[in-house]
Amino acid sequence: MNLSVDINTLTLKNPVTVASGTAGYGEELSRFYDIKRLGAIFTKGLSLKPRAGNKGNRIIETPAGMLNSIGLENVGLEVFLNEKLPFLKRLGATVIPNVAGHSEGENCALCEALSHTDGVAAVELNVSCPNVKEGGMAFGRNLSVFAKLIENVRKVTKGTLIVKLSPNVTDIGEFARAAEDLGADAVSAVNTFLGMKIDIQKRKPYFLNRVAGLSGPAIRPMAVRAVYEIYSKVKIPIIGLGGIARVEDAIEFLMAGASAISIGTMNLADPTLAVKMIDGIEAFMRKERVYDVRDLIGIAHRQ
């Protein structure tokens, strides 16, 4: 049985990863299982300096999902390099830091520093966070701003560069193609969908930032559609995510064209889900007599 997959030049031992912002820096998940079993861990979006995140309400449950307005709270580059990464390395985890700078310069500095650091398997550039005023989705929704950012980040990033796309655009395939043309090695799809909640007692938006990011099973069909569409437009690998809760969901993403999958919100409901998913994918393959997981990738396009 082969479970390993290729994200361009990076080989993951299996296609199951945990998504940025839902796995911290691995400390909490490592209390539940051996995190070196994961294909990779995407750590929380990093800025150069530590960030406190948004004030006010930050999360609320929705039908089959949640809205979050965390605002990229993180420890900053220095603490990440001196404390979080050494911890993850000691556990043997495959680490993919998620980069979320306020500006193009900050993103370049972060990607350059991280990609030249031992123990960093790849860098994921987040151009799709809906919860910050500067950076984030402002990069991921305007094609010319997006292209200039990727071009400049690519110049300074060594090794595998993954670009995390925003679903809050008319044509996500167009952004994936631009990323590919400008030298990205892979794309992640998708980040959260823009959503909102009104506090009807207070008669105003529940989040201070007004809008928030919707995630969880509620977004899954839209995320599968995004992956399917991207696969038909680019040759670079896709990391598929959005509402994955069951083995069947992960298989759907692989068949739609994802080379690997990420578990996000559902880590919060079941922290052991990712390891169960590895075993579940293997069991599915055995039952279906598929001996190489790579044979499932994009198969829905060929039927």
Ligand SMILES: Cc1cc2nc3c(=O)[nH]c(=O)nc-3n(C[C@H](O)[C@H](O)[C@H](O)COP(=O)(O)O)c2cc1C
């Ligand atoms: C609480 C929370 C924090 C998140 N933080 C980040 C982040 O720092 N960087 C990032 O690229 N995505 C972040 N995301 C988005 C997830 O990585 C993922 O793309 C999205 O939630 C869709 O997957 P899911 O439905 O499985 O959660 C966050 C999501 C949640 C719920």
